[in-house]
Amino acid sequence: MTIGPIIDTHPKPTSLDREALVRCIDECIACGATCTGCADACLAEPDLADMVRCIRRCLDCSDICAATARVVTRQTEVELAVLRALVETCAAACRACGDECQRHASHHEHCRLCAEECRRCQQACEALLAAIG
Amino acid sequence: MTIGPIIDTHPKPTSLDREALVRCIDECIACGATCTGCADACLAEPDLADMVRCIRRCLDCSDICAATARVVTRQTEVELAVLRALVETCAAACRACGDECQRHASHHEHCRLCAEECRRCQQACEALLAAIG
C-alpha cells in the first residue's frame, strides 16, 4: 500500500517534494499500524511488567503517527508551520518509541520489527523536513 | 506495507483465520488513508458543491476504517461480538462511500481510486465476517 496514486490525483498539488511527501505519509501509516500491533503483543507477553514503558511509547507513537499521516496527506491550503511542527513531533515520538523497542528487540520479535519501522518513519519525517527547508 | 509480520509475532494469537484477518486489517489501513486523501482532493475540486456528500462519506469512512484497523489488529483478549459489529459497520461505511465515489469516478481520478479501494475493503471485511462465522 502506498498513498502515492491518491496524492498524484490532487487537483492543486503543493510544491513540496513529491517523493519525500509520499514516503513520509507511507511510513507514518505503517508505523502507526505497527505500534498498535506491538503494544497489543507486549500486553500478552509473560514479562508484561517489563513492557509497560514500551506499551506506553507504542500507544503514543501510534496516535501521533496516525494524526501526522492525515495532516501530511492533505494538500489543500497547507499551513507549513503546523506541518513542520507536527512532523518534528512525529520524528521525536518515533525516536522515543524506537529506542525503547530496541531494548526488547533481542527477546521480542515484534519489538525488533517495531524498532525498525520507527527508525524508517523517523528518517522519512526528517527527510521531509529537510526537503521543506 | 502489510500488518502480517507483526500479527505473526503475537505471543497468544487468536484462532481467527490468519489470511482473512491480515487482509481485513491491511485494507482498513489502506482505505482509511485513501479516504482521507480523496476527501482532501474533493475539497480542492472546481465542482466542490457537487462533492459535499462525497467528502462527508470519505470522512466517515476514514474514521471508521481507522478504528476498525486498530481493533482488529489487537489479538489480546478478543471480544468477538464487538469485533463482528465493528467489521459489519466498516463494510457498510465502505459500501456507502464506494457508491458515492463511484458516481464521480468518470471525472475525478481520486474518486475512481477511492471507490475501488472501498470495494476491496468492503470485501475484506465481509470475508473476515464469513471466516468468523
Added chain:
Amino acid sequence: MTIGPIIDTHPKPTSLDREALVRCIDECIACGATCTGCADACLAEPDLADMVRCIRRCLDCSDICAATARVVTRQTEVELAVLRALVETCAAACRACGDECQRHASHHEHCRLCAEECRRCQQACEALLAAIG
C-alpha cells in the same frame, strides 16, 4: 463541555432528535477520554497481569467512541444505515468495557468511574437508536 452549541449552529440540521443526538455525542466524547485514562491507569497498577483484559477493552472502547463521536457529530448528508450500525457497535463496546471495568471497580477507582461512564454512554447510544427508530 457539550457539543450542543455547535450542533445548534449547523445550517442544515438533520431531523434527528436534538437532545438524543447531543447526549450521544457528549457521552461518546467523555467515554473515549475516560477509557484512554483508565487504560493508562491500569498499566501502572501493581496487579497489572489481572488488568490485561480491562486495558484491551478500554483501548477498543476509546477508539470506537472517538470514531462514533465524530460520525454522529456530522450533520451534513447523513447516511442513517451507517450511523445506526456504528452507534449499535459503540453500545456493544461500552457494554463489554463497562462489564470488565465493573469487575475491578471495588479495588480500582478509575475502573469504577470508567464502568459508570461506559454505562452512561451505552444508554445514550441506545436512546439515540430508539429516537432514530
Added chain:
Amino acid sequence: MTIGPIIDTHPKPTSLDREALVRCIDECIACGATCTGCADACLAEPDLADMVRCIRRCLDCSDICAATARVVTRQTEVELAVLRALVETCAAACRACGDECQRHASHHEHCRLCAEECRRCQQACEALLAAIG
C-alpha cells in the same frame, strides 16, 4: 465533562502541575470535538467555496487535538520531550485554526464558537508548557 477525576485516580501520578494538565486535556477534547463540528457545518454553508481553508484547518486541528488529548492524558512513563513537542504543535494548530475561523466569525456562528474554543485550547497548551518549564 472533565478528565480530572480519572487523572486523580492514577496510581503513579506525574509531577506535572495538576490544574494545568487537566485544563490542557479538557480543552484539547473540547477543541477536537468543536473543530469536527465546525468543519461539518462549513461543508453545508452556501458560501462553501470561501470555507475551504477553514475546513482544512478544522480537520487538522481536530486530528492534532485528539492525539494531544490522548498523549497528555497518559501519566504512565511520561516522555517529556515528546509531550512538549506535541503540546507546542497543538498550540500552533489551534492558533492557525482560530485565526481562520475568526475571519468568518461575523457571518458563521459555528466559526465564532470554534475560534473562541481554539483560543482557549491554545492558551491551555501554552499554560501547560509554561508549567513544564
